[in-house]
Amino acid sequence: MDGSNHSADQAFVLGLDGVPWSLLQGWITEGELPNLTRLIEEGAAGPLESTTPATTALAWPSIATGARPDKHGIYGFRKITPSYTPQMYTSHDRQQPALWDVLSPAVVGNVPMTYPAQPIDGKLVSGMMTPEIDDQFSSPPELGRELLDRVPEYEIGLDWSEYVGREEELLSDLSALVEKRRELLRLLMETEDWRLFFFVFTAPDRLQHLVWDEAVLLEHYRQLDDVVGEVIDYVERLDATLYVVSDHGFGPLSKFVAANRVFETEGLLSRQEGTGTQSLLSRFGVSRDRIISVLSKAGISGESIVNTVPERLLRVVGRQFPGDDVLFDVDYSETEVFTYDHGRLYINDESRFVDGCVAPEDRQAVKAEVKDALEGITDPQTGAAPVTVRDGDDLFPTDPHSPDLIVETAPEYESTGRLSQDPFVSPGEKTASHRSEGIMIAWGPNVKAGGSPIDASVYDIAPTLLHGVGEPVPASTDGRVLTEIFEPASPAAETVPTSVTYEGNETAEVAGEDFEDVEDRLTGLGYLE
Structure with missing residues (x-):
């Protein structure tokens, strides 16, 4: 111009x-x-x-x-x-x-x-x-x-x-x-x-x-x-x-890095012990992922399920079916750290979470242990160490309730919060x-x-x-x-x-009931990671 x-x-x-x-x-x-x-x-x-x-x-x-x-x-x-x-x-x-x-x-x-x-x-x-x-x-x-x-x-x-x-x-x-x-x-x-x-x-x-x-x-x-x-x-x-x-x-994406699996191996995370129902279903190869896969092939998406089935029923069913979801399958009373949603790590601080098992004064020591554990893993196929752990206190200094740590991965790797049997897993169809x-x-x-x-x-x-x-x-x-x-x-x-100060969002404390209902449904079967 x-x-x-x-x-x-x-x-x-x-x-x-x-x-x-x-x-x-x-x-x-x-x-x-x-x-x-x-x-x-x-x-x-x-x-x-x-x-x-x-x-x-x-x-x-x-x-x-x-x-x-x-x-x-x-x-x-x-x-x-x-x-x-x-x-x-x-x-x-x-x-x-x-x-x-x-x-x-x-x-x-x-x-x-x-x-x-x-x-x-x-x-x-x-x-x-x-x-x-x-x-x-x-x-x-x-x-x-x-x-x-x-x-x-x-x-x-x-x-x-x-x-x-x-x-x-x-x-x-x-x-x-x-x-x-x-x-x-x-x-x-x-x-x-x-x-x-x-x-x-x-x-x-x-x-x-x-x-x-x-x-x-x-x-x-x-x-x-x-x-x-x-x-x-x-x-x-x-x-x-x-x-x-x-x-x-x-x-391009080649592999997921399953941080929760690393935590489990290091004794920092414990899975929930399966109920009798879960054990029986697991024996027959029934899981949440398999159910969602079958329904998807029939033209019924997981999102459709969670948007139509009552939220309370979804939570009951979600806990009965075996799976690898951090919401349902982790014993938080025995877990010091967990990954949640796109590389956000949380120390299970007893002052922050209802089943927290880490004393506030031990938080920094656990963070250091987590950083060493994640940055020390190597891809068995390439020998690469693809993980860098950033401290939430450095990235988000003004918010005491921010994520405690953030996982950063090398190109072609991505962090996942799913529980798995290996620290490196296929991204499936996500290319x-x-x-x-x-x-x-x-x-x-x-x-x-x-x-x-x-x-x-x-x-x-x-x-x-x-x-x-x-x-x-x-x-x-x-x-x-x-x-x-x-x-x-x-x-x-x-x-x-010059610079100026503006008021923040005056309605930040309020959320629409309709949206709250939808967000509960979206998490019902652990369909979203």
């Missing part, structure tokens, strides 16, 4: 979930994606470091707030209570102001972790982790009804794991999903009176978990590139600044997974053509965007303003002069 000095006061964030810089770079060089190529040539672009761990649920709130998880309050898709009960994170858990709370009016579409849709000055349609399309799906509620009138078969997302062996069908359904999402984008773009527009496509992540074939992926990215072209036209007409970002990258390096592209009136952000992270997006539209940066921000991406003569290239 024209690099002359403008006072651009509108910013558009286009999120592409799971897009890796290395993959995009190759296709740009080959001229496969003309609209993204234009943005990179005329704007500033480079890799974007994700959160630790690099997951959707942590990264999008971090992008939206510019704050670490210990400040914004969301560590994953689910949190664990003192009684070891999982609960879904919702928008009510976010403790820091998001960009749409600071810049108004705002338009927000399909951003993960925004259900239930909280009232904002503008329009909001919630995204990933929305349990159903209801009156809490949008703000105002009539916006959701307008969307359904226009796109009667609108969907929140799809489960890639249900398409194993049906990859062609996944490609077709995913393409249709993108087009439905695009209709939402077009509906929201009918509004031009906004200062912030924040919209996310999660489809790349869904596809890449099951299919890691560049020829196949390129066809999907071409569809996304076409969307980017439509957004460019819209943004250019308004003389706004466009940010294209991904929450994390992606890459690829998250990497830390995503993308950032900035393009607009004050953005320097050919510029590159320096060591950019997801925490830098919010402060950079706010500074670029002439707004002060919240004092709670952990990121920095990427002044190097702006034209030297523009106001946006100046250092950050």
